[in-house]
Amino acid sequence: MDMMELVKTRRSVRTFDGRPLTDEDENRLRAYMRDIPNPYGIPVRSLLLDAREHGLSSPVIVGESCYVTAKVDKVPHSEEAFGYSFEKLVLYAWSLGIGTTWIGGTMKRSLFEQAAEVQDGEWMFCVSPLGYPAEKMSAREGLMRKAIKADERKDARQLFYEGGFSVPLAAEDEMLRDALEMVRWAPSATNSQPWRVVRAGNDFHFYLAHTKGYTDKAGWDMQKIDMGIALCHFMGAMGGKLVLSDPGIPSAEGTEYIATVTV
Ligand SMILES: Cc1cc2nc3c(=O)[nH]c(=O)nc-3n(C[C@H](O)[C@H](O)[C@H](O)COP(=O)(O)O)c2cc1C
Numbered sequence: 235m236d237m238m239e240l241v242k243t244r245r246s247v248r249t250f251d252g253r254p255l256t257d258e259d260e261n262r263l264r265a266y267m268r269d270i271p272n273p274y275g276i277p278v279r280s281l282l283l284d285a286r287e288h289g290l291s292s293p294v295i296v297g298e299s300c301y302v303t304a305k306v307d308k309v310p311h312s313e314e315a316f317g318y319s320f321e322k323l324v325l326y327a328w329s330l331g332i333g334t335t336w337i338g339g340t341m342k343r344s345l346f347e348q349a350a351e352v353q354d355g356e357w358m359f360c361v362s363p364l365g366y367p368a369e370k371m372s373a374r375e376g377l378m379r380k381a382i383k384a385d386e387r388k389d390a391r392q393l394f395y396e397g398g399f400s401v402p403l404a405a406e407d408e409m410l411r412d413a414l415e416m417v418r419w420a421p422s423a424t425n426s427q428p429w430r431v432v433r434a435g436n437d438f439h440f441y442l443a444h445t446k447g448y449t450d451k452a453g454w455d456m457q458k459i460d461m462g463i464a465l466c467h468f469m470g471a472m473g474g475k476l477v478l479s480d481p482g483i484p485s486a487e488g489t490e491y492i493a494t495v496t497v
Contacts, residue, residue: 237470240325241416246384247333248375250297250365259330263302263364266326272462273469273476276315280304280323281350282364288349292341296372298363302327302334303346305356311478313454314492316359317462321420322470327364334362336421338456357452359459382425387418395432398483403433413471420467422460423448429464432483438474438495439481440465444488461492472497 235243255263260282267280283290283301290301304320306312324334338360352358371379379385394403394414405411417429426448430441440461448457465476474497481494 235329237325237467238412238416240328241419241467244325244328244421246335246379246421247363247365247367248294248296248335248378249368249371250295250299250333250363251368252297252299253366254299255332255364259332262330263323263327263332267302267323270319270322272315272318272322273465274311274315274318276306276309276312278304278306278316278319280320283346283349283361285363288345290341290345290349292337292361292363294340294374294378295335295337295363296375297368298365300364301346301361302364303350303358303361305350305352305358308355308357311458312357313359313456313458314462314465316357317459317464318466319462320360320362320459321463321466324362324421331366332364333367334364336423336459337361337363338423338459357454359454359456384425386425388427390414390418393418393427393430395430397434398432399430399485399489403431409472413468416467416471417464420460420463422463423456426457426460428457428460430485430489431468434481434483436497437481438468438472438497439483440468440492440495441485442490442492443486444490446488458492465493465495469495 391402396403432439474495480491
């Protein structure tokens with residue numbers, strides 16, 4: 235599967251068939267996890283956690299046998315770096331037929347942090363179960379997907395702009411159309427899709443349209459993880475170079491400049 239197919243077919247999997255990962259799949263995952271780079275150059279250290287050994291679970295997940303998480307140092311942009319690298323892992327797992335769900339809320343965070351041996355100078359933002367999707371999703375998962383409209387995304391005209399925030403972006407070539415479509419179909423916390431992109435010449439400026447109430451008490455922002463995921467999808471399709479240089483384009487209140495991809 236190419237990246238577009240992976241992005242379009244991936245969904246959060248919350249009902250697994252109970253089978254542990256095969257040795258072959260686990261070895262492949264472990265090899266991939268050794269180094270998952272991101273354009274911020276911030277190391278994202280991922281690790282597998284045995285659910286039974288550590289007593290790990292999530293109220294929305296059924297039939298999982300293990301979890302994956304990652305740790306980052308508490309440095310600026312660690313959320314975006316985490317989002318970027320962890321999403322690469324999510325897509326790689328999907329290429330092996332392994333289901334995942336980004337989980338940042340519905341878990342006993344302290345238990346996972348203990349299992350992952352998170353130190354004072356580190357953050358462990360999210361975890362994901364790993365396993366093989368069950369043939370039928372649980373009733374609870376079905377209801378959850380409906381409530382959150384998980385199979386829908388905002389219209390491209392609400393997300394992508396030209397020059398400023400008033401003119402919708404008309405993507406003339408197929409590569410760019412694909413890249414934007416991959417951003418559009420990215421997963422995000424509560425499916426809020428907070429990414430906005432403004433094209434100016436060869437620069438694609440990424441903004442975060444904040445949803446109220448998302449800044450965690452611990453001082454990090456779940457929606458910046460969503461932004462890292464969007465950047466992962468965009469740069470996976472377009473390549474380019476990440477720069478942090480706010481172009482000063484007037485934006486609505488609550489819309490924050492995150493990064494620019496120059497292609
Ligand atoms: C940063 C982040 C945190 C998330 N946290 C949770 C969570 O705590 N519990 C959960 O069930 N889903 C969680 N999700 C999954 C989203 O609800 C899901 O990606 C979104 O509804 C779109 O559905 P899809 O992944 O099936 O395309 C999270 C997703 C992201 C990106």
